[in-house]
Amino acid sequence: MTTTDPSWCGATRNYNYSAVLHTVEPDIVFVLLRSITTKTWFDTENSLEEDAIFKEYMERMRLIESVAKKVYLLQALPSCIDGCIQKAMDFTFSGKPLRDIEEGLIVRDDFFARQRISEVGRRCKKCEIIDYMPLLVDKNGRYLGYDPTTNLIYLDKNNHFTRFAKERIQILFNRLAEELRETKL
Numbered sequence: 001m002t003t004t005d006p007s008w009c010g011a012t013r014n015y016n017y018s019a020v021l022h023t024v025e026p027d028i029v030f031v032l033l034r035s036i037t038t039k040t041w042f043d044t045e046n047s048l049e050e051d052a053i054f055k056e057y058m059e060r061m062r063l064i065e066s067v068a069k070k071v072y073l074l075q076a077l078p079s080c081i082d083g084c085i086q087k088a089m090d091f092t093f094s095g096k097p098l099r100d101i102e103e104g105l106i107v108r109d110d111f112f113a114r115q116r117i118s119e120v121g122r123r124c125k126k127c128e129i130i131d132y133m134p135l136l137v138d139k140n141g142r143y144l145g146y147d148p149t150t151n152l153i154y155l156d157k158n159n160h161f162t163r164f165a166k167e168r169i170q171i172l173f174n175r176l177a178e179e180l181r182e183t184k185l
Contacts, residue, residue: 017060021067028180029068038076038113048119057120065126070183072176073121075131076113078106080145085157088146099148106145130176135169
């Protein structure tokens with residue numbers, strides 16, 4: 001929902017997603033946000049209306065809502081630290097379970113993104129927020145990037161979910177599939 005920063009991804013141009021959206025005219029849109037932009041700090045004392053990133057979200061959401069019948073927004077998760085997989089492997093190869101690393105694999109940087117996405121979801125008439133967090137937390141409600149009981153990590157070196165994380169969140173996609181089947185969108 002934000003323009004990709006060319007310096008970050010090496011892109012030489014931004015695509016005209018508006019044209020793509022109006023050409024394809026999908027009934028359902030899944031919005032996956034680039035967390036680098038969404039996690040940027042904003043002054044919580046001020047209204048989100050003053051936040052440039054939020055304004056861009058809302059502008060794009062109005063465009064998406066003008067075409068789609070249903071929009072699913074993916075809620076943000078904390079980031080994995082740089083080299084998190086290597087750190088986890090080194091830790092476990094030393095004979096220690098991941099639970100002993102506690103929160104050492106993640107950066108609690110999701111607050112601002114979650115605030116923005118929640119507000120977009122609240123204002124969007126056709127939106128539903130998809131939140132993986134409740135399915136990936138430990139017994140104390142903390143997201144750690146791994147399951148402390150099974151010692152299995154949720155992300156690979158490319159910051160994509162592993163098979164173990166996918167198994168945990170599959171219930172959410174089963175529910176979405178059932179809803180879509182029932183509504184026949």
